[in-house]
Amino acid sequence: MFAPRTRHLALERSGGETAMTYPPARLAWAIWGLGSLVYLAAFFQRVAPAVMTEQLMADFALGGAALGNLSAFYFYAYVAMQIPTGLLADRWGPRRLLTAGIAVASLGGALFALAPTFALAATGRLLIGASVGVGFVSMLKLSSHWIEPRRFALVSGLLLMMGLIGAVFAGVPLRIAVDGFGWRGVMLAFAGLTALLAVAIWLFVRDDPAERGYESHFHGADSKVGHGHTPILASLAEVLAYRNIWLMMLVPIGFSGAVLAFAGLWGVPWLRQVHGVDARTAAAITSAMLVAWGVGGPLLGNWSTRLGKRKPLYLATGGVALLGWIAVVWLPLPLPLLVVVLAVTGFVSGNIIIGFAWTKESVPLRLMGTATGVANMGPLMGGMILQPAIGLMLDRRWAGAMSGGARIYDEAAWTGGFTLLAVAVAISLILLAFARESHCRQTA
Numbered sequence: 001m002f003a004p005r006t007r008h009l010a011l012e013r014s015g016g017e018t019a020m021t022y023p024p025a026r027l028a029w030a031i032w033g034l035g036s037l038v039y040l041a042a043f044f045q046r047v048a049p050a051v052m053t054e055q056l057m058a059d060f061a062l063g064g065a066a067l068g069n070l071s072a073f074y075f076y077a078y079v080a081m082q083i084p085t086g087l088l089a090d091r092w093g094p095r096r097l098l099t100a101g102i103a104v105a106s107l108g109g110a111l112f113a114l115a116p117t118f119a120l121a122a123t124g125r126l127l128i129g130a131s132v133g134v135g136f137v138s139m140l141k142l143s144s145h146w147i148e149p150r151r152f153a154l155v156s157g158l159l160l161m162m163g164l165i166g167a168v169f170a171g172v173p174l175r176i177a178v179d180g181f182g183w184r185g186v187m188l189a190f191a192g193l194t195a196l197l198a199v200a201i202w203l204f205v206r207d208d209p210a211e212r213g214y215e216s217h218f219h220g221a222d223s224k225v226g227h228g229h230t231p232i233l234a235s236l237a238e239v240l241a242y243r244n245i246w247l248m249m250l251v252p253i254g255f256s257g258a259v260l261a262f263a264g265l266w267g268v269p270w271l272r273q274v275h276g277v278d279a280r281t282a283a284a285i286t287s288a289m290l291v292a293w294g295v296g297g298p299l300l301g302n303w304s305t306r307l308g309k310r311k312p313l314y315l316a317t318g319g320v321a322l323l324g325w326i327a328v329v330w331l332p333l334p335l336p337l338l339v340v341v342l343a344v345t346g347f348v349s350g351n352i353i354i355g356f357a358w359t360k361e362s363v364p365l366r367l368m369g370t371a372t373g374v375a376n377m378g379p380l381m382g383g384m385i386l387q388p389a390i391g392l393m394l395d396r397r398w399a400g401a402m403s404g405g406a407r408i409y410d411e412a413a414w415t416g417g418f419t420l421l422a423v424a425v426a427i428s429l430i431l432l433a434f435a436r437e438s439h440c441r442q443t444a
Contacts, residue, residue, distance in 0.1 A: 023214040028146040036162040042132035043163035047264040051175040058405030060118045068391030074129035075384030081133030082373040089369035093207035094138035103198035104131035109191030145218040157298025157353040164294025171287030244362040249378040252352040254428030257382015258421040289346035296350025310358040317348035325422040361438040393417035
């Protein structure tokens, strides 16, 4: 599947001159696919606590706010890594970042699995978040070199879909494994798999097709990976001078954060305590929302490219997402209809992929990694803020009920906590109105 490590030339004769060709699709997508497994692993770790809430509460004697913080330690570190990752991706290349990131994630996963105390478990989550935080930005950088530019929005969506595959594995399959082997054993085994992935990426992934003897799809000023010359702070200052970059960072806080807070942590206990479903069914419902989110990403990104505009579709889907969360929080929906509403809400929330293509188009190509790192802070800031905030709201309304060492919240408490989801999405929709349309054209 992979080209040999020795540099071989893919040449064609044209008019007596020799020209390099673009890499074959099989090689390009194989390298992309292997690197994208980092993002799959990142998403698995991101939402894994959702099906282990009772076990984590019982093992570490946690309330809602503390559980939200334990899960959110992943997001704290992930968000903090986005700007450094963008800067490093522009200079060091994605291969080094992906390899180092997933290797450290393996260590963090092992620490989390073996932790006897909340402090060590939180440290493990912090290490995981910081290390896999390189995944998305590094993969967008890798994609810009190996995949043709007109497919960038689609590839961004496919990357989200890979992440959501990880989230699906963190749903019903993880719940079944936890029931059979305990959460610690399962998470330790996953840490071992991520260590093997680090070795595979180092051996097979390359930053640019030129390292395999092919022509690169990247034609920006820094088309030779790792040779950017703009000072780091100057690059960051230049990126932050673009209004769209600020908006592309802030807007996903609501759209993505609502999905991550619900499907990534609080949806399963809410479905169990308010709707009376069993743990595996609840995990399946939240997984369905994540699958819809993953499907929506590439489709909406591609549709916006076909439209030739980013803003109209982003606004329209954002409005549908707001209506969806209003229905989930305040309408007494029967379970089958609730599942449909959650799936539709997840699908339209995939609109954040439009924002990543929009971000790329809003700055010169040489700043793409840095700009993407800034913009990628937004989706994770949503989870970072909303997961513990909902837990805090739940604790304030807790009536004292317990079951198996875990807190039980009544419907009024859940409604109060989930009101934050609709509020966050509404704010994002307002902010989006101020973004400047790119018309799907790259800034010079």
